[in-house]
Amino acid sequence: MDFASSYLIFLLLVFFSISPCFSDPRSSVAALICSNVTSTASVRQSFINSYLSAMDGITPIVHSKRFAEVIRGTGNATLFSLGQCMDDLSTTDCDLCFAQCKIQIVRCLPFQRATRGGRVFLDGCYLRYDDYNFFDEALSPVARTVCGVTQFGGNQTDFAANRNQTDFAANTNEIMRNLSIEAPKNNGFFAGFVGGGNSTAYGLAQCWDSLNTTSCSMCLENAVSNIGSCLPNEEGRVLNSGCYMRYSTQKFYNDSGSGNASAGGNGHQTLAIILATTSSVLTAAMIIISCVFFWRRKLKRMRKERAQLGALAATVNKSELNFKYETLERATNYFHSSNKLGHGASGTVYKGILPDGKVIAIKRLLFNTRQWVDDFFNEVNLISRVHHKNLVKLLGCSITGPESLLVYEYVPNKSLHQHLFDETNARLLTWDMRYHILVGTAEGLAYLHEESELRIIHRDIKLGNILLDENFMAKIADFGLARLFPEDKTHISTAIAGTRGYMAPEYLVRGKLTEKADVYSFGVLLIEVICGKRINSYPQEPSSILHLVWNLYTSRRLSEAVDPTMEGRFREEDAFRVLHIGLLCTQASPELRPTMSMVVKMLTDESSNLPSPAQPPFLNSNTEIPSVPFEIFRPESNSQSSGNSMTVTLLDPR
Known part of the structure; x- marks a missing residue:
């Protein structure tokens, strides 16, 4: 039974209840x-x-x-x-x-x-x-996630003994997702529950009336991504600039959806008695109607997905991109774990060998959600139309088997992340190698932004998505989050997706997406590569590696930030210039950041003048602040x- 059916039956039970529900101002x-x-x-x-x-x-x-x-x-x-x-x-x-x-x-x-x-x-x-x-502000950097104090197995109550932790977590995640979908369609408000007995999760979502439907959805989607951090606590809230979301083990909301008047006890009882005589007929009718409604809605959704998949299948089958599923299955020894290269949010990647001996990489996506269709279509549609030495080449795909497969060129030296944060491999990454990797990454992004026939924003530039070939040349990978940028648009407003620490402040806070978001991500990556540290390497400090590099820049001691594993085998003026470029890319204002073609020129032409960078946004482990850090007083x-x-x-x- 899905959420909508459960909620309908819930409304029926409340509607025919004899006992009135008294309200609560909830002024905590x-x-x-x-x-x-x-x-x-x-x-x-x-x-x-x-x-x-x-x-x-x-x-x-x-x-x-x-x-x-x-x-x-x-x-x-x-x-x-x-x-x-x-x-x-x-x-x-x-x-x-x-x-x-x-x-x-x-x-x-x-x-x-x-x-x-x-x-x-x-x-x-x-x-x-x-x-x-x-x-009309949906998100802001001062948003808060507030969790209840009692946890499963905590000292206050033996919650684990009375509730199934796994079931409660699953029910909580489901009700939160449902709220983020239903509230925007219901004038910004929705409340309900999922589950039963001791594992029931109750939830409420409310967008402020100043937001439109799109902004409300964006705000609640962000809340869903944050509220999960409260589990396994019995209660959690996300407090965004444009919305409020809460879950609890206890029912805390009122059954009245409009809240325009208090329910009178006697009137409610009288109405319930009158309606009780016809409750059986009404209940049966409502169940039949709801079943028909939800069946038709599901059928409509399936037809839409099949139409989209059918159009994609027709395109693939007529092109050179088509691979037989059985061929790819045998190439990976039936997806044996020994051939597994890595695993990410969009799928698992395996090494494969075709009958002609060619080595390939195969990304395996599960065919079970609408998101699969979107991500799969995105990668095939975008990557098959762009070709550059610093982009991982898409060789083809398969959509005829029980799951979808994407076929890429095999890049033998894995990701930059795996090399940079392995002590042995990091010592192999000399200054010249790191420099050429950064130049190659910059050239690949410049091609996507300005040189290809399409205008593409990658949206997830990070160390793990930069692969290294046999000559340690950079290859940008994973285009599942990439977006085609219309020529007549100055920016795209979209739901926030990406990796914490790499997302530009204007995108994180307002959902405003331009090429400058990729420039910011590249600047973070550049600083990580030169410093040999992750963006959040200082979890006990109030700021990130950006703060450290900025402070060293202002005191003209940037060479002190360079990865010590290189043991001084670089020119200080080169280190200062490259880190200077990283600070230009990570300026808080997107208008001040250079384009990627300008970044390539600054990296390759030592005679080009570099402007002074403005202060970057300071980062910490919880949030990203676009200007000055906030001081928190408990x-x-x-x-x-x-x-x-x-x-x-x-x-x-x-």
Whole structure:
């Protein structure tokens, strides 16, 4: 039984229930976030006046409409504010919750040093103010994942003895995915559950009414990717700029979807008694209708996927790309584990030998999801049309067997990641070898961005996707996330996908994708290759290797950042120049980053002048901040944070 069927039966059971469900304002604080301290007294006073006016104006609108956007003040004192209640709260509970919001958010506004930004997440409502128009902002670098304190097998309760950890985790992941799909189609709100008994996972998702459907989906997809970090805790929340998502072992939401009025106990009981006489007929009818509806929807989806696959199959079968499944199966000794070269998010890669003795690499994708069709079509459609010495060549594919297969040229020296972080292999990577690998990678990206007949953004440039041939020449691989960039577009707005640490700040925060996202990723990769360290090599420090290289650059000691395994066998001026180029590629502003063709020129032409880089975004193990790092202040022991709630205050030192 799928989620929709389960949810329908759930609604029927609630609808015919005799016992009324009393509401709850859910006014527990999930997080308080403050930022941007006002610098001057005159601006501070004007901004406080705008704040007070906005708070006066927003309350009656939230009371009547449950959502409000209010702008007050002018010039430097302009303040934007947004408030909303969850859709399942009654009007009374909404008023109570929002009143608590206004009490809590004052903590962001100490009058001796007023902040220009603050937001408070309660479990039933949300309030934010800031000095810029954030109304359509879905994601931000100060998003928070807040996990409950009780875990499976914890000391507080023997949760593992009463619940199946694996089942609960699976149910939680399923309800979160369902919420991210259903909420955008339901005016930004959805609540429900998956499972039964002690392994039931309850969930709620709410997008703020200022977001459109696309932004709501993007926000909730991001929340789903983060909330899994709370498992196996009994409760978890993701608090994004544009949405809220929560799961729990206990039912915490109200059954009323609109929340416009409280349910009266006597009226509800009377209605239930009247409806009880026809419950059997209605239940049977609803089950039949739902089965027909879901069967037709599934049939429609299958027809659509078959049509897409059929079009692809027709194209492949008429081309030289077609391989027989049986041929590839025998080439890998029936995908024996001894031939396995590696495993990634998009599939497993095996070494194979064709009957003519040619060695190949075969990527094996499971044929069981819609995502398979998208990824497979993406790789075949894009890679088969581009050819460059620094790109892994696609030789063909097979879609006739029980699973889909992609056939590539075999690259014998594996990935740059495997060489760089193996002590023995790293010593073999001399300065000249690393330099030529970086130049080759840059040339491959320049071809994708500017020289091929297509304009392609790779989206996942990292050490693991740079393969090395027998001569240690770089080959860019894995185009499963690549996107075709229309010539008439300045950027693409898309769901965020990639690898943490390599994603450009404008893409991570706003989903804004351009070629400059690849440039940023290349800059990170360049610094890793020269320094011999991962981007997050300092988990106990507040910043990343970018911070280290930037500090050494400002003191003109960049050669100290070079991988010590090279034992000084390089020219200091060469190291300074290459790392300088890496800093140019990782500047926070995409407009300041060079194009990949400019990067190639800077790497190969020592006479070309290099501009001074601007400060890169500082990174830490949790998030990526596009400008200045935030200082995190934990609440004291006497704060209002208790139970499964946690208050986090962030102050921008500017």
